[in-house]
Amino acid sequence: MQLTLWTYEGPPHVGAMRVTAAMRGLHYVLHAPQGDTYADLLFTMIERRDTRPPVTYTTFQARDLGADTAELFKSAAREAYERFSPQAMIVGASCTAELLQDDPGGLARALDLPCPVIALELPAYQKKENWGASETFYRLVRGLAGARRDRPLRDRKSCNILGPTALGFRCRDDVREIEKLLATLGVDVNVVAPLGASPKDLTRLGDADFNVLLYPEIGLAAAQWLERAHGQPFTRSVPIGVGATRDFIAEVGRLAEIDPATALETNDSRLPWYSRSVDSTYLTGKRVFIFGDATHAIAAARIAQDELGFEVVGLGTYAREFARDVREAAARYGVDALVTDDYLDVEAKVAELQPELVLGTQMERHIAKRLGLPCAVISAPVHVQDFPARYSPHMGFEGANVIFDSWVHPLMMGLEEHLLTMFRDDAEFHDGAAPSHLGEEQEPRRPTSPAVVSDIVLAWADDAEKELKKIPFFVRGKARRNTEKFAAERGLATITVETLYDAKAHFAR
Amino acid sequence: MNALAPLSGLANGACDAAPVIQERGQREVFCGLTGIVWLHRKIQDAFFLVVGSRTCAHLIQSAAGVMIFAEPRFATAILEDRDLAGVADIDEELDAVVDRLLARRPEIKLLFLVGSCPSEVIKIDLSRAAARQSRQHAPRVRILSYSGSGIETTFTQGEDACLAALVPTLPPEPENASHSLLVVGALADIVEDQFARLFDVLGVAPVRFLPMRRAADLPPVGPNTSFLLAQPFLADTAHALQERGARLIEAPFPLGAEGTTLWLRAAAKAFGVSEARFDAVTSPARARAEQALAHYRDALAGKRVFLFPDSQLEPALARFLAREMAMRIVEIGTPYLHRRHMAPELDLLPKDAPIVEGQHVEKQLDRCRAASPDLVVCGLGLANPLEAEGFATKWSIELLFSPIQGYDQAGDLAELFARPLNRRARLEV
Numbered sequence: 038m039q040l041t042l043w044t045y046e047g048p049p050h051v052g053a054m055r056v057t058a059a060m061r062g063l064h065y066v067l068h069a070p071q072g073d074t075y076a077d078l079l080f081t082m083i084e085r086r087d088t089r090p091p092v093t094y095t096t097f098q099a100r101d102l103g104a105d106t107a108e109l110f111k112s113a114a115r116e117a118y119e120r121f122s123p124q125a126m127i128v129g130a131s132c133t134a135e136l137l138q139d140d141p142g143g144l145a146r147a148l149d150l151p152c153p154v155i156a157l158e159l160p161a162y163q164k165k166e167n168w169g170a171s172e173t174f175y176r177l178v179r180g181l182a183g184a185r186r187d188r189p190l191r192d193r194k195s196c197n198i199l200g201p202t203a204l205g206f207r208c209r210d211d212v213r214e215i216e217k218l219l220a221t222l223g224v225d226v227n228v229v230a231p232l233g234a235s236p237k238d239l240t241r242l243g244d245a246d247f248n249v250l251l252y253p254e255i256g257l258a259a260a261q262w263l264e265r266a267h268g269q270p271f272t273r274s275v276p277i278g279v280g281a282t283r284d285f286i287a288e289v290g291r292l293a294e295i296d297p298a299t300a301l302e303t304n305d306s307r308l309p310w311y312s313r314s315v316d317s318t319y320l321t322g323k324r325v326f327i328f329g330d331a332t333h334a335i336a337a338a339r340i341a342q343d344e345l346g347f348e349v350v351g352l353g354t355y356a357r358e359f360a361r362d363v364r365e366a367a368a369r370y371g372v373d374a375l376v377t378d379d380y381l382d383v384e385a386k387v388a389e390l391q392p393e394l395v396l397g398t399q400m401e402r403h404i405a406k407r408l409g410l411p412c413a414v415i416s417a418p419v420h421v422q423d424f425p426a427r428y429s430p431h432m433g434f435e436g437a438n439v440i441f442d443s444w445v446h447p448l449m450m451g452l453e454e455h456l457l458t459m460f461r462d463d464a465e466f467h468d469g470a471a472p473s474h475l476g477e478e479q480e481p482r483r484p485t486s487p488a489v490v491s492d493i494v495l496a497w498a499d500d501a502e503k504e505l506k507k508i509p510f511f512v513r514g515k516a517r518r519n520t521e522k523f524a525a526e527r528g529l530a531t532i533t534v535e536t537l538y539d540a541k542a543h544f545a546r
Numbered sequence: 547m548n549a550l551a552p553l554s555g556l557a558n559g560a561c562d563a564a565p566v567i568q569e570r571g572q573r574e575v576f577c578g579l580t581g582i583v584w585l586h587r588k589i590q591d592a593f594f595l596v597v598g599s600r601t602c603a604h605l606i607q608s609a610a611g612v613m614i615f616a617e618p619r620f621a622t623a624i625l626e627d628r629d630l631a632g633v634a635d636i637d638e639e640l641d642a643v644v645d646r647l648l649a650r651r652p653e654i655k656l657l658f659l660v661g662s663c664p665s666e667v668i669k670i671d672l673s674r675a676a677a678r679q680s681r682q683h684a685p686r687v688r689i690l691s692y693s694g695s696g697i698e699t700t701f702t703q704g705e706d707a708c709l710a711a712l713v714p715t716l717p718p719e720p721e722n723a724s725h726s727l728l729v730v731g732a733l734a735d736i737v738e739d740q741f742a743r744l745f746d747v748l749g750v751a752p753v754r755f756l757p758m759r760r761a762a763d764l765p766p767v768g769p770n771t772s773f774l775l776a777q778p779f780l781a782d783t784a785h786a787l788q789e790r791g792a793r794l795i796e797a798p799f800p801l802g803a804e805g806t807t808l809w810l811r812a813a814a815k816a817f818g819v820s821e822a823r824f825d826a827v828t829s830p831a832r833a834r835a836e837q838a839l840a841h842y843r844d845a846l847a848g849k850r851v852f853l854f855p856d857s858q859l860e861p862a863l864a865r866f867l868a869r870e871m872a873m874r875i876v877e878i879g880t881p882y883l884h885r886r887h888m889a890p891e892l893d894l895l896p897k898d899a900p901i902v903e904g905q906h907v908e909k910q911l912d913r914c915r916a917a918s919p920d921l922v923v924c925g926l927g928l929a930n931p932l933e934a935e936g937f938a939t940k941w942s943i944e945l946l947f948s949p950i951q952g953y954d955q956a957g958d959l960a961e962l963f964a965r966p967l968n969r970r971a972r973l974e975v
Contacts, residue, residue, distance in 0.1 A: 038639035039624045040646060070663045072577025072696025075605045077927030087934030094574045094653065099697040101665070113572070120908060132599035133663035133697070136630075161599060162627045226564035443849075 043380045043400055045418055047354035048130045049159035049169025051076055056255075057127065058090035058203035062235035063177075064123035066114045068106070068134035068141050071096040083421050084204050093117035107139045111148055118150050125153040125181065125236035127173065130280070132161035149362040152234065152331045162340035165378075167254045167330065167356060168176075170202055173232055175258040184268050187242055192504065194293035195225040197245045197263075199271070200256030201232035206333065206417040208232055210430035211251060218433050219249070219298045222286065224293050231255075236269060243267040249291040251275060251432065254330050254356060256473065270311070277336035279306050279344055279437045306434035308441045312345055323448065326351040328375065328383055328401055330358030333431075335366040337396050337415050342370060349373060350390050353383065355398075375546040391514040394448055400414025401424075410514075411447035495521050497532045504534050519544045558854060561711045566883060569695040571906025574927050575746060575881050576943075577661060577696025578697040580609045581704025584946060585881060586619040588732045591655040591761045594620040595647060597640065597670060597693070607967070621647065625664055636670055637678070644679050648687055655686075656710060661693035688761065690715065700881040702779040702857045702946065705732060707922030709756060712764075713786035718758075719768030727753045728765055728792065730784070731777030734949035735759070741800075741952060744810060747827050750817045756783075767792050772816050773962055774809065776800060776951060781884045799859075800951040801959060802866035803835035808890070831953035838957025845964040847872035852914050854907050854924035855879035856942035860877070860890045863923070863945065870894050871960055875899035876917045894955035923964060 046052075050067060050165045051441035056066040058080050067073070074094050080086045095113045097106050114128060126140040142156025155176050159169045198215060201208035209232070216226055216294030227245035228238045243261060248271035250260045260271040270292055276285035282303060290297030311317060325338045325347040331354045341347040354360065360376040375386055380400045387395060387404050395405040395412040399420045405412030414423050415431070430436040497505070508516050516537070524532050524541035579602055582594040596602045603622035610618065623643045628634045640659075648654060657679075659672045664668045672691035680689040694704040694709040706875050709730065714911045727750055729741060738755055745753045753763035767773075768793035775784060788794065797804050797812035809829060832854070852871050860880045867873040874894060883903045887890075891900075902910070907928075914922060915935070922932050922939045929939040940963055950959040 038628060038629055038634065038636070038643055040621060040643045041603050042618060043607055044600065044603045044619045044622075046600075048599065048601040051604065070696040071573045071575055071700065072605060072663065073601060074572070074574050074581065074927065075576055075580075075608055077574065079608055081928070081930040082926050085930060087930060089931045094572050096571075097696075097697065099666070102697065116571075116908075131666055132601050136664060136667045160627070161601070162625060162630055165600065213893075291776055375933070513609075526944075 039379075040265070041379065043403070045378050045380070045398060045400060047076070047079075048132055048161050049166060049172070050129060050157075050161065052166040052169025052171070053127065053129060053159060053173040054080075054092055055166070055202040055204050056177070056231045057092060057171045058086070059208075059231040060234050060236070062124040062237065063091060064108070064117055064126050065090075065092045066117050066126060066145070067092055067094050068110050068113075068126045068129070068137075068139060069094045069096065071098065073133075080128070080203060083419070084424055085421060086203070089201070091121065091123070093191065095133070095514065102137070105489045106134075107144055108135055110139055110144050114148055114150070116301050116311035123152060125155065126150065127155045127157055130161055131159075131202045135161050150321035152522055153180060158213050168358060170186075170255045174200075174202075174255055175262060176232070177236070177239060178242060178259040179266075180263070180500075181236055181261055182242045182267065183240055184243075186243060187314050189245065189370055191225070193223055193225050194246045194295065195227045195244070196247050196249050196289075196293070197242055197269075198229040198249045198251060199256075199260050200250055200252030201250070202255055203232070204233075204247065205252065205255070206330075206415070206419055206485055207429060207431045207436075208252070210428055211432040211436065213428070214430040214433035215249065215251065218282075218286070218300065219289065219316065220274070221303055222289055222293065223295055223298060224289060233331070241378050243269075245269060249289070253332050253375055254275055254359065275332050275336060276432045277333065278340035278435060278440065279304075279308050279434065280339060281336055282306075282437065286377065292504035304434050305439040308344055308385075308437040311441050317346075317445075320448070321346050323347045323394055324390070324392045325389055325394045325396060326348045326390055326393075327415070328353045328355075330354060330396040331356045331363050333416035334363060337364055338370060339435075340396070341396070341444075345441070345444065350392055351386055353386070368496070381442065384408075391518045393515065394444065395514075396444065408541065412449055412514065413444045451455045495524055495532060496530065501532045501534050501537050506535055509526060516541070528535055549600050552659070561565045563635035564901055566901045569902050569904045569906045571909065573700075573855070573881070574925050575905065576701040576925070577663070578699025578973060579606055579660060579696070579953055580701050580702065581694060581708060581913075582606060582660065582731055583610045584622045585705060585708055585757065588759065589656065589757050589761060590759055591653060592619065592658065593647065593651060593656070594661045596620070596622040596637075596661055596662055597665045597672060598622055598625065598660075599664045600624050602662045602664075605763045608752040619651075620921050621742045624794065625668075625686045630638070630642060630668065632727065633721055637675060638677055640650040640670075641679060641682075644683075644689070648683060649743050655688070657683075657687055657689045657709070659689065659691040660704075660708075661691065661695055663697050666693060666697060668694045683960070688715070700858075702763065702777070702859075703782075703882070705777070706780045710782040710786045711781060713767070713783060715791065715941055716764050716767045718790075719766045719770055723766070723768060723770045725753075725817065726766075726771050727770050727771040727817065728756055728767060728787070730755065730756045730773050730775050730787070731780055732757055732863065735950055737949045737951050737955060739871025740954055744827065744831070745813070748817075748819050749825065750813060750819065769793075770814075775811050775887060777859075778862055779882075781887060784887065787842055791851055791946050796887075796890055798860040798865065798894060801834055801859075801862050801956075802870045803839060803953060804870055805862065805866055806835065806951070806953050806956065807832055815898060822935070822964040828953075835953040835956035837922065841957060842964040843871055843962035846960065848874065849967065850874045850917070851921045851923065852876040852917060852919040853878050853880075854914075854928065854942065855881040855902070856923075856925050857946055858882055858884070859942075860923070861895060861901065865891050866959065867963065868899070869894060871922050871963070872958075873921075873963075877902060877910075877913065877921045879905060881905065921967060923963075938970050940966055 078088045096108050128145045136480050145154045263269045274284040276282040286297045286300050325341045338349050347371040354363045355378040364374040384404045396415045398416050401448045484509040676689045676691040690711045692707040767790045771792040774795045795812050795816050797809045800806040800809040864875045864878045878901045922937045932939050950953050
């Protein structure tokens with residue numbers, strides 16, 4: 038039994054819905070009690086989709102339990118086929134229906150519907166949303182891609198793009214950006230799946246020469262199977278950030294036997310120049326905490342350190358399936374990976390680290406807001422505002438531009454930071470005033486930093502506390518933390534003004 | 547014990563007028579767990595712990611909007627494989643979760659263990675767990691249980707189950723207590739205060755409210771208590787109060803100027819307030835309400851409205867829209883129709899307005915499209931798809947989260963329906 042206030046991932050059948058809702062001509066019949074239909078609103082509200090997800094729920098009730106819930110499932114499946122005439126169907130059970138052991142797969146087979154029906158086993162009490170999406174996509178690919186065959190003769194190499202789903206982070210725009218990039222390279226796109234693909238399209242997957250795996254959390258299992266069954270290699274680098282995009286281009290070049298020089302030259306990312314411009318000097322060494330799905334978190338860490346000159350002070354993921362990759366990445370930055378799906382653990386870590394920027398999910402947005410820290414969202418789960426109307430990819434060179442803007446804007450503007458320091462005693466710039474771009478309403482709250490470091494309870498002398506308040510709020514958390522660390526290491530019980538400045542001198546390396 | 551969801555057919559009601567069509571199939575209705583989202587705000591020192599699956603946790607956070615920034619006063623104890631397989635002792639696990647929670651949240655005075663579909667199906671005895679934990683944490687925290695499971699309750703029935711669980715814990719009235727009024731059903735604080743002032747001027751006293759704002763302020767109940775339902779979905783709570791000897795005052799629900807007047811008047815009558823006094827006290831507020839409503843009548847009169855089932859408020863809303871805003875009712879969906887509590891509403895409804903109890907969402911959407919109404923009142927899952935088809939929609943959930951009861955909210959209630967039409971009229975894209 039796990040106590041949870043907010044969760045990063047829904048149940049595995051929501052993952053299956055993310056795949057189904059992304060596709061065309063596929064229908065999902067889900068054996069589930071009526072409350073489970075809430076999942077529709079994830080798509081129609083958070084993603085602001087204009088159609089209902091193609092899911093039929095059996096919505097059984099207590100009084101059905103004594104009767105025949107299996108019959109209910111069969112009539113729902115039959116009706117769904119008649120109404121929607123899908124090219125293929127998937128069937129499965131949600132957590133409650135799993136306890137009933139009605140076997141939707143067997144029941145659907147007995148119906149002998151005139152379309153392929155793929156049964157999903159998604160253990161609701163063991164697995165979560167991303168796993169459910171991955172398993173669903175894998176089952177669909179395996180069920181529909183057919184046997185290995187000779188590829189059609191073509192002048193140009195062709196690939197599939199695997200992994201984008203409904204409710205994913207920036208999938209829609211990422212796909213467009215990567216399609217453009219592949220076109221520049223001279224590679225054709227055979228099928229994009231699951232986003233926008235039909236079951237018929239999945240039968241053509243085997244025609245491509247290789248696969249581009251954009252979202253390993255969703256597409257890795259399918260890509261590995263296609264590699265085994267259809268001899269299609271797949272890309273390992275995920276093109277998020279300038280460096281990773283260059284790696285990706287080189288990798289596609291190798292797989293497609295194409296010289297990637299042109300694509301690399303047409304690199305129009307502004308990130309490298311913006312990062313070198315003098316205004317960006319203030320970004321130097323900004324302490325950043327990163328949490329999200331494994332792919333986005335690892336990519337964010339590389340960009341933060343190598344492309345923006347930040348210092349990665351924390352890196353973590355809620356995706357236990359990819360914990361090893363995140364641990365390896367964390368080791369490169371000299372930090373311990375935080376692998377947890379308890380947002381309270383993440384909150385405690387952020388409060389302890391007092392980073393200057395948080396890069397995370399919708400949950401970290403809550404946490405950062407509570408602690409008064411700047412934050413940008415880099416990964417699902419996300420909120421309606423993370424489905425922007427404008428073109429806003431995170432992948433490819435345009436994605437790097439978007440990342441520069443969306444990560445740097447929550448921070449202080451460079452010049453503004455210097456002015457605040459210089460004029461901090463002026464009424465307009467007093468240290469409680471929020472930066473102009475945050476508006477008056479947003480009086481930042483002081484991070485609730487634990488005053489306990491090691492076993493010693495540290496007390497701040499009044500004058501030291503007052504002196505601390507003279508430090509601009511956006512570095513005050515760091516100053517507090519450094520001072521407390523400094524005092525704890527020296528066994529000091531009380532922090533005086535001297536301690537504060539001793540610590541400042543100590544850390545001013 | 548919760549009422550079985552729909553169609554259990556209580557035909558002993560007073561009303562035999564309106565035709566009620568019963569329908570079953572896929573339902574687009576939240577389960578009773580969702581009631582937590584407004585109940586935790588109403589009872590300010592209560593905490594709601596759902597004992598359920600990851601789906602339950604995901605539902606609550608999605609229904610609450612992933613946009614609430616404060617640490618919520620609800621959480622989920624997620625059942626895992628080891629709980630189901632009997633590897634873990636569920637009682638021990640649950641006790642440990644509750645201990646951890648109460649240690650983290652010392653301000654909590656009342657904890658509800660909320661049953662869910664899986665906990666009901668595997669028959670976890672939460673009432674026993676609540677009794678055990680109450681003994682352990684008394685007197686600091688009281689622990690109660692109810693079921694908000696989607697196999698037993700829809701959306702607003704969660705509030706019913708919660709309040710019904712509270713009723714046995716209400717203190718008895720003292721011997722020879724004077725006649726008192728209990729207003730039952732979660733209302734916005736501002737609405738509660740307005741009603742309290744009106745009852746005060748009317749001379750109806752004492753007046754108490756359930757749910758209470760603080761866990762300790764339990765209203766006493768007994769044979770001298772009359773109670774008035776402020777919400778139509780409180781069948782079990784009403785039953786539990788009657789078991790304690792309290793008497794139900796039957797009335798339409800306080801929506802719109804007319805509904806509010808009829809609701810207040812029923813109470814005034816039960817407390818022997820004269821008609822003259824009633825009119826003198828209520829007429830200024832009533833005039834204000836009518837003035838506010840007139841402001842929206844042009845926009846709404848003659849427009850055709852289709853209500854999908856959601857909260858059981860639908861018949862009362864339809865009555866308000868038809869009688870006070872002159873709208874034409876295409877269909878009134880309701881997840882469940884308590885014929886007795888709804889009888890005063892049904893008597894006022896246009897006789898040709900079909901009431902559909904239960905739901906087959908696809909067929910209902912077919913009827914809606916065929917009827918092509920001017921406004922559709924529906925849940926969050928259906929609204930955007932219907933907007934994309936060209937319909938103006940109103941989220942039914944707003945009718946629970948917004949203060950809509952009473953004279954001074956009558957205009958706001960009308961505005962909720964007028965705004966989608968107003969918006970469509972403005973847009974040129």
